[in-house]
Amino acid sequence: MANILITGASGLVGKKLTELLLHQNHRVSHLVRSPEKGAVPSFKWDIKKKYIDPKTLEGIDTIIHLAGAGVADRRWNEEWKNEILESRTLSSRLLYETLKNTRHAVKSFISASAIGIYGFTLSDQLFTEESASGNDFLAQVVRAWEHEVDQIAQLNIRVAKIRIGVVLAKQGGALAQMALPVKWYVGSPLASGRQYISWIHIDDLCGIFMKAVEDQQLHGAYNGVAPHPVTNAELTKEIANALHKPLWAPNVPGFVLKLVVGEMAGIVINGNNVSAKKVERAGYEFKFKSIGSALNDLL
Numbered sequence: 001m002a003n004i005l006i007t008g009a010s011g012l013v014g015k016k017l018t019e020l021l022l023h024q025n026h027r028v029s030h031l032v033r034s035p036e037k038g039a040v041p042s043f044k045w046d047i048k049k050k051y052i053d054p055k056t057l058e059g060i061d062t063i064i065h066l067a068g069a070g071v072a073d074r075r076w077n078e079e080w081k082n083e084i085l086e087s088r089t090l091s092s093r094l095l096y097e098t099l100k101n102t103r104h105a106v107k108s109f110i111s112a113s114a115i116g117i118y119g120f121t122l123s124d125q126l127f128t129e130e131s132a133s134g135n136d137f138l139a140q141v142v143r144a145w146e147h148e149v150d151q152i153a154q155l156n157i158r159v160a161k162i163r164i165g166v167v168l169a170k171q172g173g174a175l176a177q178m179a180l181p182v183k184w185y186v187g188s189p190l191a192s193g194r195q196y197i198s199w200i201h202i203d204d205l206c207g208i209f210m211k212a213v214e215d216q217q218l219h220g221a222y223n224g225v226a227p228h229p230v231t232n233a234e235l236t237k238e239i240a241n242a243l244h245k246p247l248w249a250p251n252v253p254g255f256v257l258k259l260v261v262g263e264m265a266g267i268v269i270n271g272n273n274v275s276a277k278k279v280e281r282a283g284y285e286f287k288f289k290s291i292g293s294a295l296n297d298l299l
């Protein structure tokens with residue numbers, strides 16, 4: 001059984017992953033900004049002050065790095081964009097420096113990454129792990145984040161990066177926001193509705209992280225998306241079907257989205273069509289391959 005430290009453990013993915021890892025009899029501890037007494041030991045870090053509780057790495061053989069400021073938590077301004085970037089790059093660098101300068105037994109480092117690395121486009125071009133990265137703000141963030149994470153491989157530690165798609169979960173995340181207007185009979189596709197959403201059910205995402213913990217062959221980047229991405233219009237229709245609600249409202253125009261959320265609107269007006277082939281070839285078997293099966297489970 002692995003002895004796993006999770007950063008960003010209080011978030012959507014960290015909570016569910018902790019539950020599933022404990023269920024599989026792994027040992028889990030958390031590295032968080034505000035430690036609390038809970039089911040697992042939790043240690044403090046302060047990324048800006050370059051501080052990590054010195055006891056954190058005792059006995060740890062695997063790190064799962066999820067920490068990062070919520071991309072959609074606030075309207076983007078320069079300060080928040082910097083927080084989005086530095087909460088990922090500086091945290092990864094601090095972990096690198098700690099691993100470099102401390103005696104430890106860490107063998108595997110599994111990091112969250114994001115499909116935002118490919119950039120967002122209206123085309124149906126399929127992005128694989130070999131595709132070039134994009135040029136928009138998020139692509140730059142993810143590239144810089146992965147660059148910091150890759151340094152850890154120089155320490156003789158296996159590094160795997162899961163490029164996460166749009167995580168669908170019962171509570172929180174994108175699905176709750178998309179389902180709400182549909183529940184209130186005002187749901188509609190966004191912008192053209194033709195943009196791809198490369199989604200993943202949270203159980204499958206956690207399954208991929210667990211595979212990366214257990215399978216020493218996994219290293220480098222893997223897309224964490226389901227095998228069949230859908231367009232925004234298809235997803236909206238499937239949500240309405242799962243909730244037994246009608247869809248009648250016209251698409252929300254892109255310019256309205258820009259007015260409401262500013263620069264961040266680019267993520268929803270455009271999308272990306274991302275391949276799950278590599279992780280499937282590595283032996284991961286998806287529980288939820290179609291959007292219908294995922295939504296029936298979640299809604």
Ligand SMILES: NC(=O)c1ccc[n+]([C@@H]2O[C@H](COP(=O)([O-])OP(=O)(O)OC[C@H]3O[C@@H](n4cnc5c(N)ncnc54)[C@H](OP(=O)(O)O)[C@@H]3O)[C@@H](O)[C@H]2O)c1
Nearest residue numbers: 008009010011012013032033067068069087112114164167
């Ligand atoms: N959910 C998605 O659809 C999705 C898609 C693509 C990529 N990802 C990436 O996957 C990772 C986990 O996703 P998630 O949905 O679980 O994220 P989340 O719910 O936003 O949780 C991220 C966690 O990171 C920590 N954190 C927040 N702000 C921070 C800051 N300024 N500095 C350092 N740590 C901070 C917090 O943990 P503590 O309070 O415990 O420290 C927080 O609970 C994130 O890095 C996210 O960008 C997620």
